[in-house]
Amino acid sequence: MGMRVETVAPIETIQKSPSNWSILGRELLKDKMAIGSLIFLFLFLIGIYGSIALINQDEVTKIDLMAIQAAPSADHWLGTDDAGRDIFGQLVIGARNSFTIGFMITILSAAIGLTIGLIAGFFGGLVDNVIMRFIDFILVLPFLMLVIVFVTIIPKYGVWEFIAIMTAFLWVGKARLIRAKVLAERELDYVQASKTLGTPNWKIITFGILPNLSSIVIVNLTLNLAGNIGIETGLSYLGFGLPDGTPSLGTLVSSATNPVILEQYWWMWLPASLLILVLILAINFIGQALKRATDAKQRLG
Amino acid sequence: MWKFTLRRILIMIPQLFVLSVLIFFVAKAMPGDALSGAIEANPKVSAQVLEEQREKLGLNDPAWVQYGRWLGNLFQGDLGKSYVHKVGVTDLIGSRLANTFYLGVAILILTYVISIPLGILSGRYQNTLLDKTITGYTYLSFATPIFIFSLLVLFVFGFRLGWFPTSGSVDVGVQPGTWAYVVNKFYHLILPACAGALVSTTATIQYLRNEVIDTRLKDFVKTARSKGVPESKVYSRHILRNSLLPIAAFLGYDLTAVLAGNLFIESIFGYPGLGQLFLQSITQRDFSVVTALVMLSGLLALIGTLLSDLILSWVDPRIRMG
Numbered sequence: 001m002g003m004r005v006e007t008v009a010p011i012e013t014i015q016k017s018p019s020n021w022s023i024l025g026r027e028l029l030k031d032k033m034a035i036g037s038l039i040f041l042f043l044f045l046i047g048i049y050g051s052i053a054l055i056n057q058d059e060v061t062k063i064d065l066m067a068i069q070a071a072p073s074a075d076h077w078l079g080t081d082d083a084g085r086d087i088f089g090q091l092v093i094g095a096r097n098s099f100t101i102g103f104m105i106t107i108l109s110a111a112i113g114l115t116i117g118l119i120a121g122f123f124g125g126l127v128d129n130v131i132m133r134f135i136d137f138i139l140v141l142p143f144l145m146l147v148i149v150f151v152t153i154i155p156k157y158g159v160w161e162f163i164a165i166m167t168a169f170l171w172v173g174k175a176r177l178i179r180a181k182v183l184a185e186r187e188l189d190y191v192q193a194s195k196t197l198g199t200p201n202w203k204i205i206t207f208g209i210l211p212n213l214s215s216i217v218i219v220n221l222t223l224n225l226a227g228n229i230g231i232e233t234g235l236s237y238l239g240f241g242l243p244d245g246t247p248s249l250g251t252l253v254s255s256a257t258n259p260v261i262l263e264q265y266w267w268m269w270l271p272a273s274l275l276i277l278v279l280i281l282a283i284n285f286i287g288q289a290l291k292r293a294t295d296a297k298q299r300l301g
Numbered sequence: 302m303w304k305f306t307l308r309r310i311l312i313m314i315p316q317l318f319v320l321s322v323l324i325f326f327v328a329k330a331m332p333g334d335a336l337s338g339a340i341e342a343n344p345k346v347s348a349q350v351l352e353e354q355r356e357k358l359g360l361n362d363p364a365w366v367q368y369g370r371w372l373g374n375l376f377q378g379d380l381g382k383s384y385v386h387k388v389g390v391t392d393l394i395g396s397r398l399a400n401t402f403y404l405g406v407a408i409l410i411l412t413y414v415i416s417i418p419l420g421i422l423s424g425r426y427q428n429t430l431l432d433k434t435i436t437g438y439t440y441l442s443f444a445t446p447i448f449i450f451s452l453l454v455l456f457v458f459g460f461r462l463g464w465f466p467t468s469g470s471v472d473v474g475v476q477p478g479t480w481a482y483v484v485n486k487f488y489h490l491i492l493p494a495c496a497g498a499l500v501s502t503t504a505t506i507q508y509l510r511n512e513v514i515d516t517r518l519k520d521f522v523k524t525a526r527s528k529g530v531p532e533s534k535v536y537s538r539h540i541l542r543n544s545l546l547p548i549a550a551f552l553g554y555d556l557t558a559v560l561a562g563n564l565f566i567e568s569i570f571g572y573p574g575l576g577q578l579f580l581q582s583i584t585q586r587d588f589s590v591v592t593a594l595v596m597l598s599g600l601l602a603l604i605g606t607l608l609s610d611l612i613l614s615w616v617d618p619r620i621r622m623g
Contacts, residue, residue: 137316140606142598144564145579146327149595152583153330230446234565237448238580256452257568259467263460270456273449284444 024215027293034289037282044279048096055089087252091271094249097242099279101163102229108167109228110221113174118205120175121182128179135172143169144231148240158243162232170228174220181216185209215294222287226280233276249276305614313603320599321375325368328592375596385587393590394575394597400470401574404497404566405559407490409552411498413505417548420509425536427514435506443503448565451496455569458492465492468571493570497563505548512544546616553609557602 028034080086120131150165151157185191186209194204235241236250237257252272256262261269362370383393423435459467466472466489475485516522517540525539526532567576575594582590 133312137319140316140599140602141320142595142602145595145598148564148580148583149327149591153327226444234446234448238564238568239584253449253452256456259460262452262456266456269452273452276446277449280446281441281444284440288440 024218024290024293028286028289031285031289031292033285037285040278040282041286044095044282045099048092048099051092052096055092087267087271090247090252091249091275094247094252094272095275095279097246098229098233098236098249098276101159101242101248102225102232105163105166105170105228105232106221106225108163109170110174110217110224112167112171114178114217116171117175117178118182118209121179122186122201122205122209124183124186131175132179135176138169138172139176141169144235147235148238151235151240159246162242166228166231170224174224177216177220178213181213182209185212215290219287219290219294222283222290226283226287229276229283230280302615306611309607309610313607316603317600320603321372321596322368324592324595324599325371326364327595328588329364329367371592383582383587383590385582385585385590390589390593393578394593397573397575397578400572401567401576402559403470403486403490404493404563404572404574407494408497408501408563408566409555409559411494412501412555413548415498416502416505417509417545419502420506421513421536421541423506424510424513424517427510432510436510439503439506442500445500447497447500447563448569450500451493451566451569454492454496465489470573489572493566493572496570497566505551508548509544513540516540516544547613550609550612550616553605553607553612555605556608557598557605 028038116131120128147165147169151162154161154165191204191208194208199208232241233248233250233253236248237254239254241250242248249272253269253276255265256269256273379389379391382388383390386393419435419438423432426432455467458464470489471482471486472489475482513536522535522539525535530539563574564576564580566572567574568580571577575597579591579594582588582594
């Protein structure tokens with residue numbers, strides 16, 4: 001009898017209502033800003049990853065004393081910086097680094113947050129209590145200040161260290177969100193039924209609860225990706241982000257800390273600033289459209 | 302209520318302890334100490350003198366002894382001495398605290414002055430052009446990184462248009478205590494405060510909008526309307542009364558941001574507050590200042606959440622039960 005319940009149920013649900021994925025897709029295509037953002041993001045990704053073979057980092061970061069602080073021209077599309085390095089080339093490399101690293105931080109913190117949130121929410125009790133006290137504590141800490149302190153004190157500071165520091169702080173928010181959802185989910189009949197049938201806990205979590213959280217996770221991932229790119233570029237702007245050999249979009253913006261450059265050499269910092277702004281806005285618009293899709297009350301129709 | 306308050310305060314004690322240990326050992330782990338910068342590079346100072354100096358300052362003691370001493374001093378309000386500025390950390394922080402406080406309060410007031418009316422309007426005129434514009438603005442303000450927005454604001458209004466000063470908290474040569482001084486300080490505050498406030502309104506606007514939309518259709522509001530209560534009173538007396546109270550509770554969380562300083566705004570607008578002090582100190586390896594500032598922010602954050610939790614539980618008794 002157990003067999004019959006398990007095989008029949010999924011087929012029925014597919015016929016009754018559209019899947020989460022098709023709702024997400026449909027909502028996305030109804031929002032003009034989201035479509036525009038998708039197209040932009042698509043072109044952006046092709047641009048930054050397609051140019052790996054075309055733009056050589058050593059070539060771009062070569063100091064050219066003949067072309068210091070040159071205004072935009074045919075040779076240098078966005079001019080050069082105070083060491084004669086091509087801004088456009090740096091922009092592409094910086095965008096690639098910022099996006100890749102923001103993406104990795106997002107995925108890693110999601111993986112940790114998801115695992116811990118599922119465990120805390122599903123098992124509850126003492127496990128949940130201990131984990132939640134710990135999470136509450138980390139959430140209260142002055143996040144930016146501590147990241148800056150860690151970035152300064154780590155001896156062999158590199159890209160992976162930066163990712164690790166950021167992830168160490170960022171998984172907690174995700175874990176909290178997932179835990180709250182799991183708490184509601186585990187009271188539902190299907191989980192109780194599986195438990196009664198003797199399905200092992202790990203199976204209920206991975207094949208029962210997790211798929212039901214997928215849309216929330218996707219929305220959260222998207223919004224977090226935008227947020228994490230913002231934090232990384234911001235920290236790089238302050239000089240506590242990506243290490244020296246890895247230019248970020250924020251590194252380019254940081255030339256604006258010099259008032260002369262801010263005022264007179266706009267091409268050194270403005271393109272990078274606008275690219276960060278548009279990139280984060282685009283990812284957010286996609287995220288917001290997806291968020292509306294997960295909340296039936298707010299759907300466009 | 303008392304039981305909840307007491308329990309909530311008791312939770313704070315281990316948190317404080319963990320916070321202090323964490324920050325102390327992080328500070329100890331910083332490369333180099335106060336003597337390794339300018340003093341060590343000076344050839345006139347021999348290695349032996351340096352070593353004596355380290356011994357005298359207690360930098361050679363075991364870590365837990367140093368922690369005990371640090372904590373003991375902390376309780377007496379002594380946060381150590383800044384090796385760069387040659388003054389006590391408490392005095393140094395005190396000299397910057399006022400600026401950060403003014404900026405924080407200005408941002409806070411502006412944020413609520415903007416977001417409360419917008420949130421109410423957006424909910425009241427749901428799905429109109431006005432609502433869509435306000436919602437569009439919340440999307441923008443949610444997504445825009447504060448450092449990019451600040452830079453653009455500074456570039457346009459500070460440098461290009463020249464309407465506002467581009468750095469500092471007051472002009473050199475303005476006599477403290479005069480009316481002109483107050484005006485000048487206020488003038489320096491406008492741009493950073495606007496930049497900070499315009500990007501931090503999202504949560505309040507969205508919260509109020511949802512509250513108004515949800516409450517608008519509830520039975521007690523319908524009853525009020527059917528009894529002929531004018532629309533403006535329906536909003537001020539019936540709908541907003543419930544919705545505005547939790548906002549008072551959010552102030553506790555905001556309090557943290559007020560005093561902890563905003564790293565980006567202060568650094569971009571060259572505003573001499575705690576955030577700027579933190580960034581300068583960490584660059585100069587002035588670790589007693591860094592430690593004190595992180596500890597202060599952590600402490601304020603703990604107090605802020607405590608206040609918020611208490612206000613929320615007072616406003617909404619369901620929280621106390623849980």
